[in-house]
Amino acid sequence: MMLPLPSSEIPLLNQDDRPCYLDSAATTLKPRAVIDRIAKFYAEENAPVHRGVYELSQRATDLYEQARKTVAVFAGADAGQLIFTKGTTEGLNIIARAWAEENLKVGDEIVVSPQEHHSNFTPWQEAARRTGATIRYAPLYPNGTLDLPGTLNLIGSKTRLVAMAHVSNVLGVENPVGEVFTAAKAAGALTVLDAAQSVPTRPVNMEELQCDALAFSAHKMLGPTGIGALVVNPELLDQMSTYQTGGGMIEQVSVESSTYLSGAAQYDAGTPNAAGAVGFAAACDHLNGVEYKNATGMAAVAAYELDWGKHAVELIRSIEGVRLIGPPEGGEVEGGIVALQIDGIHPHDLAVLLDAQGVMVRAGHHCTMPLHAHLSSGVKFPETSLRASAYIYNTLEDAERLADALRFAHKALNRTTVV
């Protein structure tokens, strides 16, 4: 299917007054194909997985395991490496609990930057608090991008874990993950990638990035909420301890002691979200089938997002008084995320006026308070911004609607009332 996806494919857009939804970095809309696939599971295939000998249950189990394979292949991994989670946040917390808290001790160091989403920040603060390990914060340039030489300088013999977002959910830029993780591996550290904004928007190669674990969410890539994936290299999987215990992940339970399954199956405690997994796989299939210019699949998604972002940024740059923070000052457009501040105007006020014009954007700190603190010196209403983020159903006209609505809102909020 050619990009952008037509409104007829996305029920929430398929209205006479087509909404301009620009909050896809938070969560994407869902295509009819994914919604129908989940409905079919509940209508025709629903049964508990890994628990029944009857045929319906066996079929549901097969669908769940097939979904694990589809999502793993989508992420360039084997099914045995994929743990289904609630989303990126849970994936990162699993590494923090099942590896970091079991393996770190006083004197060890974790390297993470203040650019991170809280999901890839607070789990490491907690792991440090519980183990006595120290966090070394990677330095940022004034525009929020990673100071690579400064970061490489922090990595040494005490470094045990380096965690980094592949793509910033505010700046929209790709971090130099390959360089940082190569240095981290050479120092013997574990490398953890927050791929919440990258797996949905571009091809990602775990091996090339020297990444031991990678987490992403289905709901940011056309799939359902409440499910995500943590992809772990096999050696790390062997070193991880249990995360949650209970039904479904046990080998043998007695009043004296219990033993658990090994590998990814150990992380399926409780009745798994089989409908979510099936919907997640349908979303991957949908993304694999898209086309744009001469590209297909995720290369097409990346090319489309880039073109949309370039168009939006060009339009927004022409609006007086706007300070773009994503793409960062002096940086290039790298995708479909545009973040900005207008001095003296609170982003919430702007966002409400945009909403009145049918344009939905995010306003606030976008779960990146340390980054906003870093970016906001000298700005009135600091530590917040307005973020518009596109996905493969947004048209270039959506970028024009955004720019027009912003111009209107800015003017309205600057108006002085004379009585």
Ligand SMILES: Cc1ncc(COP(=O)(O)O)c(C=O)c1O
């Ligand atoms: C970079 C990044 N990391 C992590 C997350 C957390 O994802 P989830 O809320 O799906 O767990 C997000 C969500 O916005 C994100 O953008």
